[in-house]
Amino acid sequence: MTVAKKTGRARPHTPAPKTRAAHKAMPQTPQLWKLRLYVAGQTPKSIRAFANLNVLCKKHLEGRYRIEVIDLLEHPHLARGAQIVAVPTLVVDLPEPVRKIIGDLSDTERVLVGLALQQVG
Amino acid sequence: MTPQKKVRRPSSKTLKKSLTGIRGLDEITGGGLPTGRPTLVSGGAGSGKTLFGLGFLVRGATQYNEPGVFISFEETLPDLSKNAASLGFHLDQLVKDKLLFLDHVQITRSEVAQAGEYDLDGLFIRIADAVQQVGAKRIVLDTIETLFAQLPNPAILRGEIRRLFSWLKDKGLTTVITAERDQSDKLTRAGIEEFVSDCVIVLDHRIREEISTRRMRVVKYRGSTHGANEYPFLIDEQGISVLLPISTLGLDHEAPDARISTGIERLDGMMGGKGFFRGSSILLSGTSGTGKTSVAAHFVDAACRRGERCLYFAFEESPQQVVRNMRSIGIDLQPWISKGLLQFLAARPTYGGIEDVLLVTHKNISSFKPTVVVVDPITNLLMVSTLNEVRSMLTRLIDFLKTQKVTAIFTSLTAPGSSLEASEADVSSLMDTWILLKTVEVGGERNRALYVLKSRGMEHSNQIREFLLTDDGLRLLDVYLGSEGVLTGAARVSQEGREKAAGTVRQQQLEGRRRELDRKRQIFEARMTMLRAEFEVDEEVIQQSIAESTLLGEKLLQDRGQMMRSRDADTTAYQKRGRTAPARKR
Numbered sequence: 001m002t003v004a005k006k007t008g009r010a011r012p013h014t015p016a017p018k019t020r021a022a023h024k025a026m027p028q029t030p031q032l033w034k035l036r037l038y039v040a041g042q043t044p045k046s047i048r049a050f051a052n053l054n055v056l057c058k059k060h061l062e063g064r065y066r067i068e069v070i071d072l073l074e075h076p077h078l079a080r081g082a083q084i085v086a087v088p089t090l091v092v093d094l095p096e097p098v099r100k101i102i103g104d105l106s107d108t109e110r111v112l113v114g115l116a117l118q119q120v121g
Numbered sequence: 122m123t124p125q126k127k128v129r130r131p132s133s134k135t136l137k138k139s140l141t142g143i144r145g146l147d148e149i150t151g152g153g154l155p156t157g158r159p160t161l162v163s164g165g166a167g168s169g170k171t172l173f174g175l176g177f178l179v180r181g182a183t184q185y186n187e188p189g190v191f192i193s194f195e196e197t198l199p200d201l202s203k204n205a206a207s208l209g210f211h212l213d214q215l216v217k218d219k220l221l222f223l224d225h226v227q228i229t230r231s232e233v234a235q236a237g238e239y240d241l242d243g244l245f246i247r248i249a250d251a252v253q254q255v256g257a258k259r260i261v262l263d264t265i266e267t268l269f270a271q272l273p274n275p276a277i278l279r280g281e282i283r284r285l286f287s288w289l290k291d292k293g294l295t296t297v298i299t300a301e302r303d304q305s306d307k308l309t310r311a312g313i314e315e316f317v318s319d320c321v322i323v324l325d326h327r328i329r330e331e332i333s334t335r336r337m338r339v340v341k342y343r344g345s346t347h348g349a350n351e352y353p354f355l356i357d358e359q360g361i362s363v364l365l366p367i368s369t370l371g372l373d374h375e376a377p378d379a380r381i382s383t384g385i386e387r388l389d390g391m392m393g394g395k396g397f398f399r400g401s402s403i404l405l406s407g408t409s410g411t412g413k414t415s416v417a418a419h420f421v422d423a424a425c426r427r428g429e430r431c432l433y434f435a436f437e438e439s440p441q442q443v444v445r446n447m448r449s450i451g452i453d454l455q456p457w458i459s460k461g462l463l464q465f466l467a468a469r470p471t472y473g474g475i476e477d478v479l480l481v482t483h484k485n486i487s488s489f490k491p492t493v494v495v496v497d498p499i500t501n502l503l504m505v506s507t508l509n510e511v512r513s514m515l516t517r518l519i520d521f522l523k524t525q526k527v528t529a530i531f532t533s534l535t536a537p538g539s540s541l542e543a544s545e546a547d548v549s550s551l552m553d554t555w556i557l558l559k560t561v562e563v564g565g566e567r568n569r570a571l572y573v574l575k576s577r578g579m580e581h582s583n584q585i586r587e588f589l590l591t592d593d594g595l596r597l598l599d600v601y602l603g604s605e606g607v608l609t610g611a612a613r614v615s616q617e618g619r620e621k622a623a624g625t626v627r628q629q630q631l632e633g634r635r636r637e638l639d640r641k642r643q644i645f646e647a648r649m650t651m652l653r654a655e656f657e658v659d660e661e662v663i664q665q666s667i668a669e670s671t672l673l674g675e676k677l678l679q680d681r682g683q684m685m686r687s688r689d690a691d692t693t694a695y696q697k698r699g700r701t702a703p704a705r706k707r
Contacts, residue, residue: 040240040245048237080247086244087241102234103236103238
């Protein structure tokens, strides 16, 4: 599968700021957050979404996440397979269950709920 | 997008239209849906919206060389294919041939959270990709409003849908957008009709008195005239077909000159000796028990004898029943059924709506290709529908039959008490020939009689004819006219007897008069004889007296002569006379 082509590799910045979430999650299971962000070109919304996601992940999931950015303009057929209608859509493949968060991810609280990080107030 | 070669534009020069291929709809809209613009098809659950869309695409792909895209927001693709197959659309093949692209948009609300602004570019991309894959000219969105239940933030969604429509318009796609209508005062649930201003069609599936009927109405068609009425439509294996009202039917079917026998020789005789015109419609009406089915059976029998195919719609009796009953009058239909020349279709019309009846007739006539069709009786259709609907249905049926050159017999039951000629279902004007059967009640018995009320384009008898249903079939009797009109049955027989008796009496009277004359003559002659006898007697007496008188006179003369002689008188005169006279007498 030449699927995940343009994957904006999340850069796991080495100096990890210790957050409560990271603290809590870390000792139990080294859970990996597998995220896919579907966008349609470099629109302000998609750029905003990517930026928001990065900030969030860095803050809460340092070292335990992988983001794959999929530009549907380049891979239109992927929209069908993943049932993407709205963009940007963030698909949380892991941890289970799979869920989708649509929008530019500006509503941090909702994103955290969607990421199953709800304990973060 | 641009080469819409195959699209004809019959009515409008300014507005391009895309034929839907849906029978009837193209006539109502004057050439189809607006090309390159969205059309809203709104209707309640089960009103046939999806099918409308599918039909539009399948026909576009197969008939007008316009591939299509179907975006389903509700049904999954396997379901869609399966449902479409039951209606005669083989979607999988079309997909394989790159004439159709199916996509199912599925969003599970529970899986979706919203966090900020979004747009529907994902959908746009999917559509654009699908359109590009098959080179689509047509697209159906079924039912896009579902998104409102699945995606948060209706305000954004509305804006996006609006953008989608104008985007589709920009792309020049002829679009059908279906929408669920759950309130009678609104066309769509989410009010998306305001974005679709070009063409709006409303489908309706209503139940009246437990019978379903489907209707279609073009509510709006910008830049074009359109039929504004509600039109009933059918869903059959050819998809949707709109049943056009009488006014839109052309009256240009051929009128064959050929004639076919009614199967009853003397009835042929009543119609110029040749029977019905081929392709004409015949109404047989009468009260119950007048022999309508028997007349029809004769016709069917005759047609089968000629080797023609007959289709018999029995709305009242089962085929077995008809066959059995007709056997009792010497018509055996069973061999024709076995040979495949005669096909029965028995169903109570109440089972489906009136359109189903029309649909079934259409379907079977198209597949069986009969030359003769019997509908027995049409009156039963009134049980399931209003007079108006039956009338328009029959008009369309007759029209269809005429185009197929099928001769059709419709029997119609007249309710007892109602006027015979005020035709049931009010369809007489549609019929070419109308044979009226009636019973004549005289002298405590009912007898059957028939007459040809009308028969267009041929001379026909004006006589009311009595007929008998015998073991050898229907037999028309001679016209018997008595002093009080046509006489039938026992009345006819008794009238015949009476007249015979009257004749004898007259004969007797004549003879009596003759005898009287003879007698009078005899009396007269007898009197004559008597008079003559009397006369002769009188004559004799008179003659005798004359003779006596003469004798007496002579005697006197003699005596006087003797006296003179004795007195010696010599008068010569006396002497002469006295001598000569007696001598002359002697």
